[in-house]
Amino acid sequence: MQKYIIEVEDMTVAYEKKPVLWDIDIKIPKGVLMAIVGPNGAGKSTLIKAMLNLIIPISGKVLFNGACYESQRRYIGYVPQRGSVDWDFPTDVLDVVLMGTYGQIGWIKRPGKKQKEKALDAIKKVGMEEFVDRQISQLSGGQQQRVFLARALVQDADIYFMDEPFQGVDAKTEKAIINILKELRSRGKTVIVVHHDLQTVKEYFDWVTLLNTKLIKYGKVDEVFTDENLRMTYGTIGPILKGE
Amino acid sequence: MTPQLEILITVVIVSSACAALGVFLILRKMAMMTDAISHTILLGIVIAFFITKSLTSPFLIIGAACMGVFTVYLTEMLKRTRLMAEDSAIGIVFPFLFSIAIILITKYAGNTHLDVDSVLLGELVFVPFDRLVVFGRDIGAKSLYVMGTILLINMLFIAVFYKELKLATFDAALASVLGFSPVFIHYALMGLVSITAVGAFESVGSILVIAFMIGPPVTAYMLTDQLKKMLILSILIGIVNAIVGYWISAILDVSIAGSIATIIGITYLFAFIFAPKRGILAMIHLRRVQQIEYAVKSLLFHLYNHEGTDIEKEESNRHSIYKHLHWDKRFLERVLKKAARRDYLSVNKEYLKLTPEGRKYAIKSYEVL
Incomplete structure (x- = not known):
């Protein structure tokens, strides 16, 4: 078996003249729960998007299980930023979660009973069973994020990418989400999360990538998430973590 | 054809x-x-x-x-x-x-x-x-x-x-x-x-x-x-x-x-x-209902917050409370009517008092926030 589930090699991404990501090399082993942290504009979301082929890099490549993205698509789940979609779209919770099954169904065919049951299971798992028929415009921020998480769960992926899943959610939802992420990890899934709250990195994640256009450091949280490395990432002087 | x-x-x-x-x-x-x-x-x-x-x-x-x-x-x-x-x-x-x-x-x-x-x-x-x-x-x-x-x-x-x-x-x-x-x-x-x-x-x-x-x-x-x-x-x-x-x-x-x-x-x-x-009519109606609804809640909060304090009397006087809340007198009357109809309030002389029901509702709506 392949030792690393994700390998990013020499990846550079630029919008117009300015490089957003500069020569990134990362090798991620299977079964980690990894945060990508860095200041605003560090290229965290861009890194995820480039790995998912949503942005074409200037150079470099990404391998999943040693193979290219297209052949591994089936095993990859994605939770975009909540703000990236129009929540006034005329649809309900169940319908949005069902979208996660579209990849397994393929072109043209419609989701059937089996997919619906799967979606309902996932909705229950994120604690949204009361809201199955709820119009998505009527959801709070935390509920929207739970719906997105449920949609990712039905994708039945091995690797999950999540873009700021804790952005603007209530404390209860944050707990619920992190519990599900930890459960995914315990089932051998690999979860990559763009994260902005440094205070919770140690509690939530076992791996971390420190990014600021360039890759500063990545690896186990215990080894990498140090004050010195954080200072290199954020470029500030003085302790960044409270109480340390 | x-x-x-x-x-x-x-x-x-x-x-x-x-x-x-x-x-x-x-x-x-x-x-x-x-x-x-x-x-x-x-x-x-x-x-x-x-x-x-x-x-x-x-x-x-x-x-x-x-x-x-x-x-x-x-x-x-x-x-x-x-x-x-x-x-x-x-x-x-x-x-x-x-x-x-x-x-x-x-x-x-x-x-x-x-x-x-x-x-x-x-x-x-x-x-x-x-x-x-x-x-x-x-x-x-x-x-x-x-x-x-x-x-x-x-x-x-x-x-x-x-x-x-x-x-x-x-x-x-x-x-x-x-x-x-x-x-x-x-x-x-x-x-x-x-x-x-x-x-x-x-x-x-x-x-x-x-x-x-x-x-x-x-x-x-x-x-x-x-x-x-x-x-x-x-x-x-x-x-x-x-x-x-x-x-x-x-x-x-x-x-x-x-x-x-x-x-x-x-x-x-x-x-x-x-x-x-x-539609706009539905929106206007909804906004009115919500406005009264929020006003009832904030009145209940107000009373709840001052319950048992030294200034309770001053803060709960039904003739001066509109000044504290910065409300128009007529608006206060509407809010009071709505709150009274749901048994959230009782009037003791000129002082407004929360009923147990009203207290429960105030706490409940506070916790939702």
């Missing part, structure tokens, strides 16, 4: 074909793009006409469709440079391509059927004059068959790719990750918009094409929050608008396209005012 009936059926078909596609256009926030496409296709038609030398060639439709897609591509390219926003890009591309078409027509095709007025407003009255003749037999107005075919293609496209259209419209990034190319869906949709516009423009004109593509879908959007219902409603509204508009134009003896477009606008206005959940 009488000429009147042929005209009516034509507009009904055009309205359905446009209103169905329009749902996805407005959900993709592309209303202005429709405007652009329905005009720039003229350049495609003119160029195809110069090549084929025929106004009836099917290549005209292909030329128009290509130009429509090219319009979208050009606009998006300009937008991608980040030198201008999408609406500005449309504002540059659309008049540019359209004007080239006009210059070409006036310079080289002035004596053909292609004239600028009929492009904008169409000539529905002429629909019955252009016959489709097969094996020497007249089988009806040509535009009936052209638009019927286009309607069929649109409906098939939406029925077959409904799931993909929905996903790519709601969340293009996920569509891409799951392997449903949003670019393909996007350009297929734009191609169909172009074909529909070119098929319709000769009979109904580009203004009515835009009106049909935008009006019924936004009206339907006011009335429902389910995509399937929105599609069906949009088509129905389009059909009703077409029939009513046609009927009024016959009574008043005015332009058919103009009459229908006006009716589309009026229908939207009605939905805008009276729609049960999203």
Whole structure:
């Protein structure tokens, strides 16, 4: 078996003249729960998007299980930023979660009973069973994020990418989400999360990538998430973590 | 079939074909793009006409469709440079391509059927004059068959790719990750918009094409929050608008396209005012109810916060409390009435007191925050 589930090699991404990501090399082993942290504009979301082929890099490549993205698509789940979609779209919770099954169904065919049951299971798992028929415009921020998480769960992926899943959610939802992420990890899934709250990195994640256009450091949280490395990432002087 | 009936059926078909596609256009926030496409296709038609030398060639439709897609591509390219926003890009591309078409027509095709007025407003009255003749037999107005075919293609496209259209419209990034190319869906949709516009423009004109593509879908959007219902409603509204508009134009003896477009606008206005959940009246009502609701809550909070404190008397005096809360006296009366009706408050002499019920409600609504 392949030792690393994700390998990013020499990846550079630029919008117009300015490089957003500069020569990134990362090798991620299977079964980690990894945060990508860095200041605003560090290229965290861009890194995820480039790995998912949503942005074409200037150079470099990404391998999943040693193979290219297209052949591994089936095993990859994605939770975009909540703000990236129009929540006034005329649809309900169940319908949005069902979208996660579209990849397994393929072109043209419609989701059937089996997919619906799967979606309902996932909705229950994120604690949204009361809201199955709820119009998505009527959801709070935390509920929207739970719906997105449920949609990712039905994708039945091995690797999950999540873009700021804790952005603007209530404390209860944050707990619920992190519990599900930890459960995914315990089932051998690999979860990559763009994260902005440094205070919770140690509690939530076992791996971390420190990014600021360039890759500063990545690896186990215990080894990498140090004050010195954080200072290199954020470029500030003085302790960044409270109480340390 | 009488000429009147042929005209009516034509507009009904055009309205359905446009209103169905329009749902996805407005959900993709592309209303202005429709405007652009329905005009720039003229350049495609003119160029195809110069090549084929025929106004009836099917290549005209292909030329128009290509130009429509090219319009979208050009606009998006300009937008991608980040030198201008999408609406500005449309504002540059659309008049540019359209004007080239006009210059070409006036310079080289002035004596053909292609004239600028009929492009904008169409000539529905002429629909019955252009016959489709097969094996020497007249089988009806040509535009009936052209638009019927286009309607069929649109409906098939939406029925077959409904799931993909929905996903790519709601969340293009996920569509891409799951392997449903949003670019393909996007350009297929734009191609169909172009074909529909070119098929319709000769009979109904580009203004009515835009009106049909935008009006019924936004009206339907006011009335429902389910995509399937929105599609069906949009088509129905389009059909009703077409029939009513046609009927009024016959009574008043005015332009058919103009009459229908006006009716589309009026229908939207009605939905805008009276729609049960999203109309303005519903909104105003909701805001009033909420305002009182919040006021009741904040009054209860206020009393709860000062319960048992030294200033409780001062803070709960029913004759001065409006000053503390900065409310108008009459508003206070309304709030008090509402709170009293639910047994949240009791009045002891001139002091307001929370009932146990009211206290529970105050705590409960505080915890939700």
